[in-house]
Amino acid sequence: MSKPGNIELYTSKFYATCTLGGIVACGPTHSSVTPLDLVKCRLQVNPDLYTSNLQGWKQIIKTEGGVSKIFTGVGATFIGYSLQGAGKYGGYEFFKHYYSHTGLFSQETVNKHKTLVYLAASATAEFIADIFLCPFEAIKVRQQTTLPPAYKNVFEGLSKVYANEGLTGFYKGITPLWCRQIPYTMCKFTSFEKIVEGIYHRLPVKKSEMNALQQISVSFAGGYLAGILCAIVSHPADVMVSKVNVDRKPNESMGAATSRIYKQIGFNGLWNGLPLRIVMIGTLTSFQWLIYDSFKAYVGLPTSG
Template sequence: MPDIELYTTKFYTTCTLGGIIACGPTHSSVTPLDLVKCRLQVNPSLYKSNLQGWQNIIKNEGGVKAIFTGFGATFIGYSLQGAGKYGGYEFFKHYYSTWFPNLYSNYSTLVYLGASGTAEFLADIMLCPFEAIKVRQQTTMPPFCKNVFQGWSKIVSKEGIAGLYKGITPLWFRQIPYTMVKFTSFEKIVESIYSYLPTPKSQMSMLQQISVSFTGGYLAGILCAAVSHPADVMVSKINNERAKDEEMLAATKRIYNRIGFMGLWNGLTVRIFMIGTLTSFQWLIYDSFKAYVGLPTSG
């Protein structure tokens, strides 16, 4: 592969493509887990376990394909989000460290937090419409639409474009802390792993470096799943229950008064498994892609 100069347009384009490859396929591959998780967040008594949920869905909703409800919206939405998140993170990390070199030298954690938070804020604007469609598909029985395009059309015809973005605020509250923890803890965990290994990173094989990325990604995934879970529950409920003209704050207060603090943690075990696995494989794919095109691995 030809050399790619760091921090050029080609570099950021390559990282953006890596984000698409890392996020779209991984998020959509766990659609069956996500389907059960979202339904349990809306109705905790619906299924006793993932297995029972899948059996029930397959039996009553049209076979095995039914457990992949929301696959299309997930694939499109998280491909766009991955592009903005990974490409944006590389851009803003370099931008902030260049503009605030003393901050990066002495407080690199703040740069990681700022870069990841900024990137996710922008990425969520692309993700939100498809997240709205996915959540409505997964939490209504039968699903309110057959595919992404029908879902988009039905929401816009009834609620306008605003209907696709009515969950943007809780999405930011879920995704921005999630990504800030995901990227910052990954950077710090990987730094720590390399500091304990007897061989310097520069002398390690690509397979060894990518193994470090996979391990760091899984541990980071557990942390960010826990941090962002209450907002994840609220995203599902607001997209499912918020009335057309209801204020966001009023909807949030009404839902919280009904489910209470403990209700914000419904489905946490499933999400930790799902997000830990997702995050580790995303870093594995992203860094494998970077190594393939001749870029250094992350961390």
């Protein structure tokens, strides 16, 4: 095993470091775009509510009690996406190595079809990560799409949902969340790997000859392009997550709820708020890769890609 810095690759310390890097990359970045997310979620539920981001923020500040209200849901966002980032990035590093070296895929398949490994590893990691994210996503969406917000903070939300609905209340949206997040993450990691691979292939110097800042710049560019693709692929499910968490009736099956909501909003309704989400997700994804790879370089690990 090679040993960049003091951390041996593919050991428990390596995976723990990558997991911490995922927390650092995802929790703060998702929290920072809460104002964008707030307007986006409300427009998904009611497309006539605001005419623009700026108009939405002005109305929220004026009618709901000040600037702090544009950060409605930030607590649930920070906790939920920190947990998700841990599972997503740490899990991806683990499963990418696991699927490449345990005989699940032949070495010939791994060498010829790396994309299959990227897809399988990212899908597995996200499936697990969403189990941790889902309760906090449910609280966030309810806070953001109800007027006035259903809960004052994440802890009140957790308490009330559990008291009124039990554990089921936290996982009402798990299926659409998987439908949103798993394709999103498969696209995010696989397209990032392929885009970065393409960038390095076209550069006049090898990656090993580039300094950390140059490598991180490549990660940033690859992350933004990957983020645009992610936003488009996962947007219909993102709309459905918002609608289901707010509008699913007691004892209504997921299939029935999804069918009823789709009849209400139609195909075009699945794309409400897409331009805003492209900006939000492109920015998020690029900064997540920037932070994640900066963290890896800081602790002595090689950058991604």
